[in-house]
Amino acid sequence: MLKYDVVVIGGGPAGLAAAIEAKENGVDSILVIERDRELGGILQQCIHNGFGLHIFKEELTGPEYAQRFIHKLKDMNIEYKLDTMVLDVNEEKIIHVINEKDGLMVLQGKAIVLAMGCRERTRGAVNIGGTRPAGVFTAGTAQRFVNMEGYMVGKKVVILGSGDIGLIMARRLTLEGAEVLAVAELMPYSGGLTRNIVQCLDDYNIPLLLSHTVIDIKGKDRVEEVVIAKVDEKRRPIPGTEKNFECDTLLLSVGLIPENELSKNAGIKIDPITSGPIVNEAMETNIEGIFACGNVVHVHDLVDFVTGESKRAGKNAAKYIKNQLKKQGKIIDTNPGQGIRYIVPHEIRLENIEEKLDLFMRVDGVYKNMDMVVSIGNKEIKRIKKKHLAPGEMESITLSKSDLSQDGVLTISLKKEEL
Amino acid sequence: MKKEMICIVCPMGCHLEVNKQGEEYTVEGNKCKRGQEYAVKELTAPTRVVTTTVKIKNGNLNRLPVKTKEAIPKDKIFECMKLIDSIEVTAPIHVGDVIIKDILGTGVDLVAARDM
Numbered sequence: 436m437l438k439y440d441v442v443v444i445g446g447g448p449a450g451l452a453a454a455i456e457a458k459e460n461g462v463d464s465i466l467v468i469e470r471d472r473e474l475g476g477i478l479q480q481c482i483h484n485g486f487g488l489h490i491f492k493e494e495l496t497g498p499e500y501a502q503r504f505i506h507k508l509k510d511m512n513i514e515y516k517l518d519t520m521v522l523d524v525n526e527e528k529i530i531h532v533i534n535e536k537d538g539l540m541v542l543q544g545k546a547i548v549l550a551m552g553c554r555e556r557t558r559g560a561v562n563i564g565g566t567r568p569a570g571v572f573t574a575g576t577a578q579r580f581v582n583m584e585g586y587m588v589g590k591k592v593v594i595l596g597s598g599d600i601g602l603i604m605a606r607r608l609t610l611e612g613a614e615v616l617a618v619a620e621l622m623p624y625s626g627g628l629t630r631n632i633v634q635c636l637d638d639y640n641i642p643l644l645l646s647h648t649v650i651d652i653k654g655k656d657r658v659e660e661v662v663i664a665k666v667d668e669k670r671r672p673i674p675g676t677e678k679n680f681e682c683d684t685l686l687l688s689v690g691l692i693p694e695n696e697l698s699k700n701a702g703i704k705i706d707p708i709t710s711g712p713i714v715n716e717a718m719e720t721n722i723e724g725i726f727a728c729g730n731v732v733h734v735h736d737l738v739d740f741v742t743g744e745s746k747r748a749g750k751n752a753a754k755y756i757k758n759q760l761k762k763q764g765k766i767i768d769t770n771p772g773q774g775i776r777y778i779v780p781h782e783i784r785l786e787n788i789e790e791k792l793d794l795f796m797r798v799d800g801v802y803k804n805m806d807m808v809v810s811i812g813n814k815e816i817k818r819i820k821k822k823h824l825a826p827g828e829m830e831s832i833t834l835s836k837s838d839l840s841q842d843g844v845l846t847i848s849l850k851k852e853e854l
Numbered sequence: 855m856k857k858e859m860i861c862i863v864c865p866m867g868c869h870l871e872v873n874k875q876g877e878e879y880t881v882e883g884n885k886c887k888r889g890q891e892y893a894v895k896e897l898t899a900p901t902r903v904v905t906t907t908v909k910i911k912n913g914n915l916n917r918l919p920v921k922t923k924e925a926i927p928k929d930k931i932f933e934c935m936k937l938i939d940s941i942e943v944t945a946p947i948h949v950g951d952v953i954i955k956d957i958l959g960t961g962v963d964l965v966a967a968r969d970m
Binding site for chain 1: 859860861862864866867869883899902905906907913914916917919921931932935954
């Protein structure tokens with residue numbers, strides 16, 4: 436059995452950042468396992484700019500962002516395997532891995548970092564009726580076809596879902612000569628970053644139909660028409676509001692799901708809201724020495740946040756194998772209060788906080804002029820004014836070690852602004 | 855004149871309020887000074903960075919991602935795309951290599967966004 440100090444599963448932004456950080460914290464024996472033919476993950480197909488503003492203080496494209504980490508990983512001589520699939524991980528941290536060159540391998544890591552990312556929800560996940568013609572793609576698949584493989588996916592396109600990938604693809608296909616008829620969104624607000632609505636839809640006069648969904652797909656061999664209807668407050672289609680759109684392609688940008696089959700099989704506890712592992716301040720799961728970071732934990736909208744979180748996982752994996760991660764001492768649980776859907780991490784072991792800790796969360800609706808209030812027990816420890824909050828924009832709060840000196844459960848909730 | 859807009863300089867997406875009095879612009883709601891610049895530019899001469907791909911021979915993929923190194927005038931985007939469509943490069947290419955110099959006389963280079 437091949438033994439490593441740290442095995443990182445996934446060579447996207449999360450895995451790269453975790454591996455580099457572990458190495459920088461004194462771990463030498465590291466292996467990164469990637470199932471694709473190259474490192475970089477989904478960044479390689481995200482050719483638009485806007486990545487890296489927090490970390491590099493400039494706007495990079497996805498491939499450029501990935502390239503910086505790939506160069507660094509290679510400069511540091513961190514071992515990686517491409518075209519390699521992890522079949523199984525267990526609580527003894529034994530990993531079954533397969534590829535064409537080495538065949539089946541059994542590895543063991545003193546620590547494991549799960550960085551498998553997420554995958555797209557498909558037509559089946561949202562139950563769209565109709566025929567089953569060619570021309571129905573998830574937006575990310577279409578993105579890979581167009582940006583990496585060099586295949587155009589269609590000429591007249593309807594997009595369902597206004598998440599960032601859907602918005603970015605509306606612009607991308609327009610630039611490549613397709614006509615994007617509309618972006619339909621089930622919810623009364625967009626799930627994407629506001630700036631993407633401006634620069635991807637408004638710039639090209641692409642209509643955004645809020646509170647609308649696709650109820651029927653028509654066509655025998657190829658999509659010929661999709662039917663879009665308005666929905667009521669309970670998201671049910673309203674009869675009589677149906678509109679037919681003649682098109683040859685339907686892109687679905689209907690959400691991402693953290694990819695946790697390996698985690699579940701290993702016995703890792705999953706948060707039903709995030710669909711990702713329950714983690715503590717060290718990004719460690721309920722199995723000691725198995726860490727998780729990036730979109731496998733919760734879906735992020737900014738890769739810089741993934742990098743930050745993954746560095747934390749890599750650093751703590753290094754601490755773990757050096758026996759520096761403390762298990763004793765005070766534990767504070769986090770609890771999403773009014774208006775907050777979830778908080779990561781779920782648990783904070785105070786002893787392991789060096790100076791400060793970043794908490795990530797999403798709100799459950801669109802709000803204006805609210806206060807985000809952090810309290811522990813009954814004591815309010817922080818209040819942040821927010822002009823605009825939306826589920827599509829992840830929020831973060833930084834707490835210092837002294838903020839956490841209170842006793843009780845940490846709750847974050849939204850309250851009407853106090854003037 | 856008063857105009858509300860969303861800053862697209864970074865993913866923060868600040869909600870800006872721009873006031874024009876005579877030739878003076880005042881911007882509110884921006885969290886950094888780039889928001890100020892953006893708002894004025896958006897009302898006077900809007901620009902965008904163009905990110906797309908070019909055909910590549912002998913690469914491990916069929917397309918090489920490229921970008922304009924700086925933002926170019928918004929009304930030149932489609933003309934720029936047409937020009938980019940007509941060219942083909944050959945691997946090896948390094949990130950930052952100039953693919954088209956001074957594209958459409960904008961003074962901005964089109965550069966490679968990755969090694970291939």
